[in-house]
Amino acid sequence: RKEVEQDPGPFNVPEGATVAFNCTYSNSASQSFFWYRQDCRKEPKLLMSVYSSGNEDGRFTAQLNRASQYISLLIRDSKLSDSATYLCVVNSRDDKIIFGKGTRLHILP
């Protein structure tokens, strides 16, 4: 099993729709979880941290399921500007920070 696994997509979603994607991780000792977004040919930028209790930031909701070892990202009322690649990031106890390969999202007008 890969350390961090994501569905590569692409997810093609009409503007205004809700979209969700998951990320699974293999190391049960992982401590910190994040979602980053990366636009084409640009550096990754932090979207949000993921907390055990789940957290929301505007249209974005992140959740962590430790028992099943996955995190999720939900985007409501999607905008054209949400088109990007979304990277799942897991930080394990041995300080290894692992990035998933990303899920590509295309918001269609």
Add this chain to the structure above:
Amino acid sequence: NAGVMQNPRHLVRRRGQEARLRCSPMKGHSHVYWYRQLPEEGLKFMVYLQKENIIDESGMPKERFSAEFPKEGPSILRIQQVVRGDSAAYFCASSGGRDEKLFFGSGTQLSVL
């Protein structure tokens, strides 16, 4: 409030030359990470450094690649005798400590002719 600074943004080298990529972490950050990204691929971890120490270099190729983060000055990723397969985007990120979020530089696009 300068973020993570990487230079150069673009670097062109001929096969066999050396490439030096520089990264200045965000002010107050002492943890630096280097990642490589090929087109249409994910970010691949290369090395994690703290000031004057290499903490984890498990992602570094055994030959030709080296990294340092001296007490003074930027972190340097050095690639000797570059080959075409080294062409990629190299991103540096910094953090203030363990379990903390990473902030990325704009990357260096290395092209080997």
